[in-house]
Amino acid sequence: MITKLSQIIDAVLSRPRKRLVVAYAQDSHTLQSVGEAVDRGIVDATLIGDPAEIGRICREEGIDEGKFTIIAESVDVKCVAMAVQMIHEGKADILMKGLVSTDKYMRGILNKEYGLVPPKGVLSHVVVLQLPDYPRLLLASDVAVIPAPELSQKVAIAKYLIRTAEALGNDNPRMAFIAPSEQMLPGIPSCVDAAILAKMADRGQLGRVTADGPLALDVALFEEAARTKKLTSPVAGHADCLLFPNLDAANVFFKSSTKLAHAELAGMVVGTKAPCVLTSRDDSKASKLYSIALAALSAR
Numbered sequence: 001m002i003t004k005l006s007q008i009i010d011a012v013l014s015r016p017r018k019r020l021v022v023a024y025a026q027d028s029h030t031l032q033s034v035g036e037a038v039d040r041g042i043v044d045a046t047l048i049g050d051p052a053e054i055g056r057i058c059r060e061e062g063i064d065e066g067k068f069t070i071i072a073e074s075v076d077v078k079c080v081a082m083a084v085q086m087i088h089e090g091k092a093d094i095l096m097k098g099l100v101s102t103d104k105y106m107r108g109i110l111n112k113e114y115g116l117v118p119p120k121g122v123l124s125h126v127v128v129l130q131l132p133d134y135p136r137l138l139l140a141s142d143v144a145v146i147p148a149p150e151l152s153q154k155v156a157i158a159k160y161l162i163r164t165a166e167a168l169g170n171d172n173p174r175m176a177f178i179a180p181s182e183q184m185l186p187g188i189p190s191c192v193d194a195a196i197l198a199k200m201a202d203r204g205q206l207g208r209v210t211a212d213g214p215l216a217l218d219v220a221l222f223e224e225a226a227r228t229k230k231l232t233s234p235v236a237g238h239a240d241c242l243l244f245p246n247l248d249a250a251n252v253f254f255k256s257s258t259k260l261a262h263a264e265l266a267g268m269v270v271g272t273k274a275p276c277v278l279t280s281r282d283d284s285k286a287s288k289l290y291s292i293a294l295a296a297l298s299a300r
Contacts, residue, residue, distance in 0.1 A: 001169035008293040018296040021092040023083040024100040026053040033288035048079040076100040080108035088114040096277040116272040122156035127267040139241040143254040160270040161241040173240040176220035177213025190245035266290035
């Protein structure tokens with residue numbers, strides 16, 4: 001089982017290279033991480049963007065632009081459309097966001113004519129965190145896409161978390177359905193949803209997973225908190241996956257983990273026909289490389 005982000009790269013290298021296409025690929029962090037992914041044998045890369053600007057950045061950063069296939073297009077939304085169409089036509093296996101804004105990137109993925117979301121599909125985002133003081137990789141969702149997921153969407157998100165955990169070699173992950181309290185409080189909707197999801201998991205409706213909820217975050221992550229609260233749970237203190245009640249809670253946890261606890265990360269949009277790398281402009285070069293490797297590990 002993979003327990004460190006660096007091991008994702010090791011796992012990918014035993015497989016054939018995947019084909020990555022980057023939309024509006026003209027910022028230094030993206031070019032650095034994609035260049036390293038090519039050098040390491042993780043992917044072959046096609047860059048869609050302004051060749052002059054890509055060349056300028058490559059020269060400044062000491063990157064050999066000859067390692068990339070470059071397709072000329074200077075308009076950001078057209079870059080996204082061309083990249084998505086390459087995935088749709090089977091010419092690439094992984095989509096990655098370059099300098100284009102997230103809303104334009106997501107609109108391209110959701111395009112009704114040749115977009116990447118199946119009919120009635122649920123689009124979501126999974127992040128894998130490596131926290132300095134947590135003994136295993138921690139998966140969390142949804143930190144970026146669905147503001148207030150309904151129960152049916154939470155079922156889909158749970159399955160995406162399980163699928164990502166399986167890609168990391170964990171065939172029976174422990175999942176916590178996060179709420180403000182580990183008590184079943186009928187007046188708090190997140191507690192109700194968590195209890196329903198936990199019962200669904202018990203009955204095998206979510207797949208191979210050991211799950212519990214509602215669980216407060218401290219109980220999910222720390223055995224001492226569970227002991228103090230006299231809670232017996234197969235998940236408490238040992239969670240591999242956290243399913244948050246809404247984007248607000250998930251995003252605050254995600255940013256607190258990276259900015260205050262100095263977590264490294266890998267993340268991708270899921271529920272699509274192919275993995276889509278979605279990173280922030282201020283994510284580290286290492287995190288972007290890990291995200292590419294995670295997408296390559298998950299790609300069919």
